[in-house]
Amino acid sequence: RVGLTQGFQERLYGYVVLESTTSNSFMLNTNNFKRVLTHEIGHSLGLEHSSNNASEPDAILKAATMYYTTASGSAGATIQAYDVDRIQFGYPVTNTPPYAVKRVIRAVARASSGAALPVALGINRFQLRAYDRQGTALTPALVTGSSAKFSISGNTLVYAATDFLTGSLLSDAQIIGGSNYGTAIVQFSDGVNLSPEVRYNVVEIAGDGTPSDGLGDNWMNTYFGSNTVGATGSNRHPDSDPDGDGLSNRVEFYLNTNPNSAASGPVKPVYNHSTRQMTWTPLPFATYWIESSSDLGTWSLRGTSTLYATSGSLSKTFSGITPTKEFYRLVTGP
Known part of the structure; x- marks a missing residue:
């Protein structure tokens, strides 16, 4: 977010490892297991504990799936008000953060x-x-x-x-x-x-x-x-x-x-009409801006990509309502 110097960071994958024994009665309870797993998935998505205070007075923080401990007999794989708010903050849907490539x-x-x-x-x-x-x-x-x-x-x-x-x-x-x-x-x-x-x-x-x-x-x-x-x-x-x-x-x-x-120099993109995906073999390290237009006059930026390798391919899949007519192009240069 603006004001936070690190801005948004790209998170490509996360790992969740639950280590327990079959004799652990707490984890043998299905709801407890689901709750702990959901909590750990929250960590893999970047969420911290809502609170580490055993005597937390705030009911919202204490009820959160991301509260530091899980009580026996919990509600299973559910998320609470705090969890929803933090996920929407970190992964906004209606106002996504800008993106560029190195x-x-x-x-x-x-x-x-x-x-x-x-x-x-x-x-x-x-x-x-x-x-x-x-x-x-x-x-x-x-x-x-x-x-x-x-x-x-x-x-x-x-x-x-x-x-x-x-x-x-x-x-x-x-x-x-x-x-x-x-x-x-x-x-x-x-x-x-x-x-x-x-x-x-x-x-x-x-x-x-x-x-x-x-x-x-x-x-x-x-x-x-x-x-x-x-x-x-x-x-x-x-x-x-x-x-x-x-x-x-x-x-x-x-x-x-x-x-x-x-x-x-120029690459030759290939477009798949059924999947609405454009694929091309790029120049190594060159930046490509993917643009679209309905009239070949006004162009809109639809994405940016680069290949940090000596060989490979890049692709862009266009989402949203399929237009009656649309043109796509790749732009590169300084």
Whole structure:
């Protein structure tokens, strides 16, 4: 919740272990067993005891399934007013918390004096987008512990690279293990709920000896044989798309894909009409925003996803009333 610095946290699974002996008369009682099991499931969902006071004067706290002890002859697998209130607080249905996925970002540092780096998305500037099921406008904020090199301007995360200070692209194993050159920790607020903390890890600080284009020298030399800034319209210009795949050189640099091969960039999603599920094979570590539209004009965010592995697939199942007509698309980039 807003005001609680940890915000909501994703809970993917929980374990319940009941250790007892068959000679335990208390647990051999069916209602007692159900009550204890329900209590422990509450803990696995994140609930604490309603009270640890043996002389608890508050009737609501003492009657709760989450009270610290269970009396013999209890009502079995029932939940009381306190339990319902805490579950609804921790797992809201009508106003769900915002959600975003952790991201890796490639920064650029000037490797020579002269022109400044361009002010553009993908050049030390990255979109801050999170998903809110209610469609509420979200406000991002940096969390304590973020690198001092980061700041937020509106819905853009800005990284202040140090001239002549570079770092090579980390290996996939290092990225998966969490290694980085700096981290921004961001939370999104809908005015009531805070998202989980989202990490933006810098996995490369590419040196740019011709900083007016903002494209790293190593990447330029690998794919174009030169780091010379390309003229407008040439294959080497940052806004050009030499392989015609719809991704500019600037986006291809950000995604670490081959600007001369249309097969290396955009993914090809597959949609199953019967299950309303879209599946795709993503680029490792790339962030995807899933959007929908009824007219191909106005698009709404329906989810966000990323694959923190070197291979695998991602999917999105669309719920709710099946519309007469709806279009879906995947968006990626800085």
